Amino acid sequence: MSEKELRLHIDGCKRGDRLSQQWVFERYYRLMFGVCLRYTSDQDRVQDIVQEGFLKVFTNIEGFTSKGSFEGWIRRIMVNTAIDAVRKWKTSALESTEDSELERLSGSEEEEEPMLADSFTVQEVLLAMNKLSPAYRAVFNLYVFDNYSHAEIAEKLHISVGASKSNLAKAKRKIRHLLVLNLRQKVEK
Amino acid sequence: MSENLNWIDRLRQSFESFEPKVNGNWNAMQKRLDVSGYSASELDMVSRVKAAQRFAFGASVVAAGLALWMVIPKVAEQDLLSTELENSLVEAKERENGLLIEDAEANAQNVHAAISDEHRSNYLSEGLPLKLDPALIGRSYDAGAVQLDPDVTARTTTTFILNLPEMTVHARPPVEMKEEFTAADAEMNKRNEEGPLAEGDRISATGSLEGESEKGAESANSTSAKSNLEMTAAEEAGFNISVQEACAGTEVSFALNGMDERASVLWNFGDGGFSQQESPSHIYENAGTYDITVSVRAPGDGTIRTRSVENMIVVRPKPAAEMSWEFEESNASRVNVHLIDETMGASSSTWIMGQEDISSSVALKIPGEYYVNLVASNAFGCQDVAVEKIQLGDRKEAIAPAMFSPDGDGRYDTFMPLIVLDLQDDWTLTVWDGMEVVFETNDVRGPWDGSLQDGGRAVSGKSYIWKLETTSTAGDRCLFVDNVLIDGE
Numbered sequence: 001m002s003e004k005e006l007r008l009h010i011d012g013c014k015r016g017d018r019l020s021q022q023w024v025f026e027r028y029y030r031l032m033f034g035v036c037l038r039y040t041s042d043q044d045r046v047q048d049i050v051q052e053g054f055l056k057v058f059t060n061i062e063g064f065t066s067k068g069s070f071e072g073w074i075r076r077i078m079v080n081t082a083i084d085a086v087r088k089w090k091t092s093a094l095e096s097t098e099d100s101e102l103e104r105l106s107g108s109e110e111e112e113e114p115m116l117a118d119s120f121t122v123q124e125v126l127l128a129m130n131k132l133s134p135a136y137r138a139v140f141n142l143y144v145f146d147n148y149s150h151a152e153i154a155e156k157l158h159i160s161v162g163a164s165k166s167n168l169a170k171a172k173r174k175i176r177h178l179l180v181l182n183l184r185q186k187v188e189k
Numbered sequence: 190m191s192e193n194l195n196w197i198d199r200l201r202q203s204f205e206s207f208e209p210k211v212n213g214n215w216n217a218m219q220k221r222l223d224v225s226g227y228s229a230s231e232l233d234m235v236s237r238v239k240a241a242q243r244f245a246f247g248a249s250v251v252a253a254g255l256a257l258w259m260v261i262p263k264v265a266e267q268d269l270l271s272t273e274l275e276n277s278l279v280e281a282k283e284r285e286n287g288l289l290i291e292d293a294e295a296n297a298q299n300v301h302a303a304i305s306d307e308h309r310s311n312y313l314s315e316g317l318p319l320k321l322d323p324a325l326i327g328r329s330y331d332a333g334a335v336q337l338d339p340d341v342t343a344r345t346t347t348t349f350i351l352n353l354p355e356m357t358v359h360a361r362p363p364v365e366m367k368e369e370f371t372a373a374d375a376e377m378n379k380r381n382e383e384g385p386l387a388e389g390d391r392i393s394a395t396g397s398l399e400g401e402s403e404k405g406a407e408s409a410n411s412t413s414a415k416s417n418l419e420m421t422a423a424e425e426a427g428f429n430i431s432v433q434e435a436c437a438g439t440e441v442s443f444a445l446n447g448m449d450e451r452a453s454v455l456w457n458f459g460d461g462g463f464s465q466q467e468s469p470s471h472i473y474e475n476a477g478t479y480d481i482t483v484s485v486r487a488p489g490d491g492t493i494r495t496r497s498v499e500n501m502i503v504v505r506p507k508p509a510a511e512m513s514w515e516f517e518e519s520n521a522s523r524v525n526v527h528l529i530d531e532t533m534g535a536s537s538s539t540w541i542m543g544q545e546d547i548s549s550s551v552a553l554k555i556p557g558e559y560y561v562n563l564v565a566s567n568a569f570g571c572q573d574v575a576v577e578k579i580q581l582g583d584r585k586e587a588i589a590p591a592m593f594s595p596d597g598d599g600r601y602d603t604f605m606p607l608i609v610l611d612l613q614d615d616w617t618l619t620v621w622d623g624m625e626v627v628f629e630t631n632d633v634r635g636p637w638d639g640s641l642q643d644g645g646r647a648v649s650g651k652s653y654i655w656k657l658e659t660t661s662t663a664g665d666r667c668l669f670v671d672n673v674l675i676d677g678e
Contacts (some may be wrong), residue, residue: 008294022215029213037209050213054220122207125200144197144203148641151474155601169513172531176196 004075008106010070021058027073029054032078032099038141039082053081079146083156087133128178135159136171143168165185197531198282235448242304359442373574437476437507438572445483452579457482459501477507510536510575518624521654521672523552524581532575535565555581555670577665587657592674595639595647604673605636606657615661620673627653639675 012020029050036049056077066072129137138157142148143164148156153164312400370615397494435441443456445467456464458471459479473479481501511531518525528549529536540547541562559579566572584591589606597601609616610633619636620628637655647653657669 014591018219018222022219025213025215025218030208030211033209033211033213034204034207038204047214049212051218051221054213054218058222078638118202122203125203139662145201170515172197175200 006070007066010061010064010066011059020053023121024057028074031071032074035075036076036082037126037147038129038145039079039086039138041126045085049082049085050078052085053078056081075146079142079148082179083138083142086138120182124182126181128175131178132171133172136167136174139164139167140171144172146160198533201533226617275484282335282372283556315542334467386442396582433501434505434569435473435504436569437473437504438573440470440472441502441508442468442470444479447487453486455484457484473502473504476504478503495588505569506567507571507573508532508565508567510535510538510563510573512561512575512577514561514577515551516656516658516668517553519654519656519668519670521555521583521670522563523554524668524670525550526561526579528563530563530565532563532573534567536568538563538565538572540564553579553581556586557581580665580666580667583668584669587669587671589655589657589669589671590673591671592676593639594676595637599677603638604655605633606655606669608669609633609657612659613660617656618655621656649675651675 003094008022009020013024032050032053033046035047036053037043040049053074056076060077064070069094120167129140132140135157139153142153142156143150150161150168153159154161157164260565274328289355301381392457423569443458443464445454454465454467456462456466456469456471458473459481460473460475460477467542475622479502491499511533511534512529513531514525514526514528517527528540530549530552532538540549540551541564542551542559547561551561559581561577561579563575563577564572565575584606587608589604590601590604593601593604606618617629617631618637619626622641627643627647628637629642630637641647652674653671655671655673658666
């Protein structure tokens with residue numbers, strides 16, 4: 001995809017041109033599906049989120065200034081849509097900070113974790129993320145993958161900056177722990 | 190060890206071009222777009238209003254046969270309805286734009302535009318001190334309350350100096366003056382000419398406020414103005430500025446050179462922040478390009494001169510310093526701590542403890558409380574600092590005995606640091622024989638009774654190292670380490 005081609009289609013979208021819209025939709029659908037998949041594991045819901053996100057992309061494309069990256073702009077809309085959707089589905093899900101099963105999991109075998117030298121697949125990471133509570137998952141996603149600052153996360157999720165930092169630290173530790181467990185199982189097999 | 194440093198970075202990489210094999214349903218998308226790109230709530234509104242319109246129209250058709258005059262108001266109502274609908278949709282879309290897109294720059298400019306007009310009229314109509322309505326300004330005051338870590342020492346400050354040319358105050362013919370009026374002045378004039386003033390235009394309406402305002406009103410009336418602030422050629426050409434770049438989250442100081450002490454000034458930082466100080470400082474939270482506007486008013490002069498300079502300051506993003514650390518091997522008097530730099534997008538970083546640079550592996554004495562700073566810089570030279578507190582305690586702080594006798598005589602048979610009774614958070618107690626964990630518990634009811642994980646028993650007369658590790662909800666980790674002696678007969 002050349003920069004010129006992209007710009008052409010963005011302009012097309014601004015005029016409401018269906019072919020350009022389709023081009024953008026097909027060009028970014030999978031990538032954005034991947035983004036939204038990080039926020040919720042339910043594939044049907046992901047599909048809804050991505051559709052809703054693209055609707056926002058096309059209806060707001062006037063607001064896209066060519067200064068920034070188009071992909072980044074779409075991505076931000078998707079993340080916003082995903083957060084809103086998760087919040088809508090699970091009222092107060094984002095406020096919960098405890099995840100007893102996970103607390104229990106990570107409470108043991110804290111010592112002597114092998115280093116994560118082996119690489120891990122996206123699937124493994126997604127599986128690990130599925131075990132996080134929605135609150136931890138959202139903070140982890142926003143910070144690690146979507147480059148939000150703690151201040152932005154706090155504002156978005158209506159939590160304090162401190163809670164955002166602490167949730168991130170815990171989420172990181174848990175993800176890492178789960179990945180290590182997974183690695184061990186692989187080695188044992 | 191190094192492969193462990195950036196597991197988060199590697200995590201990101203593995204997701205970077207992650208495209209699951211799914212296909213979007215363009216037809217469904219197209220259908221949704223066909224209903225013209227309004228979001229669900231708006232569509233709902235559209236259909237409801239349309240239903241109302243249909244009803245109104247149907248009703249009017251029925252009525253038409255009976256009495257024509259009844260139709261007219263109905264139709265008028267229908268028009269009104271559709272105009273209202275249009276307006277509300279436009280508003281809704283604009284709102285959504287603002288919320289969704291989060292184009293900080295565009296937002297800032299909107300705020301800027303909205304406020305500067307409002308202010309100019311406030312400024313003109315009320316004189317100083319200028320009353321800033323926080324609701325109007327939105328986030329401007331938040332800028333002062335940017336979250337900063339308490340121990341941050343590495344922030345550099347930037348000073349932004351504006352060199353104003355000499356400010357001369359002298360009389361000018363009214364006609365010439367009028368040419369120099371800003372839009373706000375013109376509007377003020379217009380309003381004065383229009384006679385009866387709306388509520389809020391107190392000055393001219395009462396004409397009896399404090400002298401300053403009255404003068405302001407006079408000069409705005411243009412014919413009676415005696416003084417004006419003249420801009421010299423240098424100033425017309427643009428402000429002379431000392432810096433053009435700053436870092437997000439870093440204080441930028443602003444200063445005016447050649448400022449008449451009696452004059453009043455209003456800075457508009459372009460991100461929604463304002464200041465009336467002559468030399469204010471301001472923190473830009475987000476990266477971007479900001480227009481800075483300075484409005485200067487000469488003493489006793491009602492007119493206000495505004496000069497807006499484009500792209501005055503480019504605020505560069507700062508890295509978000511992130512660190513974590515792990516306890517490594519320890520004996521009873523010191524612990525090796527491994528520091529992990531998890532900052533993304535940094536070009537260089539330094540570990541600092543106290544005043545000294547340290548390496549990522551550091552031996553710390555027990556007991557002690559240590560603050561470790563990670564100073565990360567990016568390609569723009571913007572820095573951020575992360576601070577972590579490392580707390581190390583010995584048996585006194587953990588309220589643990591120096592020895593115990595696991596011989597089943599009912600006296601001092603088990604070992605457990607009593608501080609765990611006070612801990613709110615998860616903790617893990619491990620007992621070590623050299624490099625090997627021989628016992629582990631996180632249950633206060635499961636203290637160490639001298640049994641070892643391999644089924645053996647602790648050896649009498651031998652010292653074991655124990656570690657109690659805990660993490661507070663705030664993310665602070667604390668480690669207690671000491672020896673415990675198995676008391677022999």
